[in-house]
Amino acid sequence: MNHTLVLRTPGDRWSVKLNVRVLVVTLTLALLLAVSSVLALASGSHPTSFTEVLGALAAPEQSELALIILEIRMPRVLMAVLVGGALGSAGLILQGLVRNPLASPDVIGITSGASAAAVLYLWLGGITGTSLLLAPVAMGGAFAVALCITTLAWRQGISPYRLVLVGVGLAAALTAVTTLLLVLSPDSTAMNAYIWLTGSLYASQWHDVTALAPWLVVCWPLALIKLRHLDAQAMGEDMALGLGSALQGHRLLFLVLAVALAGSAVAYAGAVGFIGLIAPHMARRLLASGHTGLLPIAALIGSLILLYADWIGRVAFIPRDLPAGVFVAGIGAPFFVYLLYRLRRDPG
């Protein structure tokens, strides 16, 4: 059932082609995400029932639980959704850009840049990880590294394979710098930094949500409009040029999009790995589609993974609150092994 719907504005100025399967899968996943979010809102160290949660959402003034649900759990759930979605879509864009199914923001050094900047900041300040400046600093690190990668890989334009290798090299150097700073810091700072490096949504606040959301509001629509050029590039450089796609310009744009999505997500949640690697693959296994159709699906899958990882970390070991990154790796690793097996036969 590969039906498509075509929506046109009067006069055929704009038209949108929707694949019915994509629509169905997206809506199903969105529904699943909504249900899971309510489930996550309902659980925690203070037990609350489903109906109490819905009551608090519907009428905050009359509920005694409004504080817990709206001020503590809600920002955290929203952050999981946003961060997971951003990482999933960044991974999809990067994998399409470098035409390699093993690329992801953590592999090519974007996450390492953010990590090194954040740890440097913690080391210089010697303070806890809740400082307001930490996120902008980390994001600056992500962009600085992306700039370095592009500059070093530039030789009459960006070539995907050079981008990957240079990214891998820089990531190794930055990891070394991060380790050095960790070793030089006192133990308490080091542990703090380490939890940040693993990726944790602990103590997410509303202002984190409002700071992260604008990035996604800008990046996602732009990606949806432009991603068809990535489909053209997937057919080969000559084909993309022949179809009238500005090859280098679009590569740069996609790189910036991926960095903005991954950098902002990592800045607020810490270096959560693996989502960018596995969410796009899960999306591709769900259905075959161009990059535009895959984007919302990869984003939703990323959200679901992080939401459940954070939920496990929050609920399974009460009273301890473990970083979501540990469980993302726990969920991601088995899938990764399966992925290795699949890739062998079908080179993505």
Place this chain on the structure above:
Amino acid sequence: MLTTSLARTCGTLLCLTLLLVATVSSLVFGHIPISLDVLAGSVLDYDPGSLEHLVIHTERLSRTVTALIVGAGLAIAGVLMQTLTRNPLASPSILGINAGAMFFVVAGATLFSLTSPSELVWAAFAGAALAAFLVYFLGQEAGRGISPVRTVLAGVAVTALFVSFAQGMLILNQDRFESILFWLAGSVSGRELDAVLPLLPLFGLAMLLALLQCRQLNLLGLDDEVIRGLGLNVGQVRLLVGIVVIVLAGTSVAMAGLIGFVGLIVPHMARGIFGTDHRWLLPMAAILGATLLLAADTVARIIIPPQEIPVGVMTALLGTPLFLHLARQVRNQS
């Protein structure tokens, strides 16, 4: 590049001299400076009452020996991997073998309370073998054989996998933070000589095996069909060399944790000086690798006293520029 036997012999002597200098300075420099006289005295006439002699025998000597072995082992493993995969970017750290070994070591240390390297080394072998298998499996492109970029990416992904497992373990066992960070950062300090020595026979055996395979290794650069035409059992040689790599890398990780880039830089240096003949390449890479790691460790010790920089950090910072240079030259094959 040195081509005549005489030039190569001179080069070898020079490298050996450098190694000697690095060894002596590794014994002499540090938190407590020790003069050459005292060093000679501690070797010829050991006096347990003297603080300097005690420092040399309990701390410095084990550290120097560890750096020597690990440096040589990683360098040889790097040469073998680059020959085996025909990929200039291959090395135990880039292709995830060190990370696999490291994770198994960390798991052995935290879950099963293994402490001595001679126990941990078996865990390291298992991890290195698993990682090597995964990367080899992943690096192949359907119908086109091994692709360099794909292999590197597979290695990085496998590294990410194992490092995040180790990080998770670290956060679950915060009381062992220091010791796990030691494995992650890579360091040649703090190992008892008694704990290192039992690994030496295994290590020597692996090196000997590698040296015996020199002629076969020289042929591996050719096309598979040509090699077969020459009557060489390619699969057998690859398997043997692969085992040697796993033993060398695993032993190194069990002794010193994650030390990156030695296996990448040194083979290129050695190849630049002595050419691609493995009969020269392997021993010289071992000497240069030991020299490099000793020098890096000595510098890491004295650069910002009283703190010490983990030697893995030093080698990574040294190695990155070379990696970037090589990466820019790899031809597009994927």
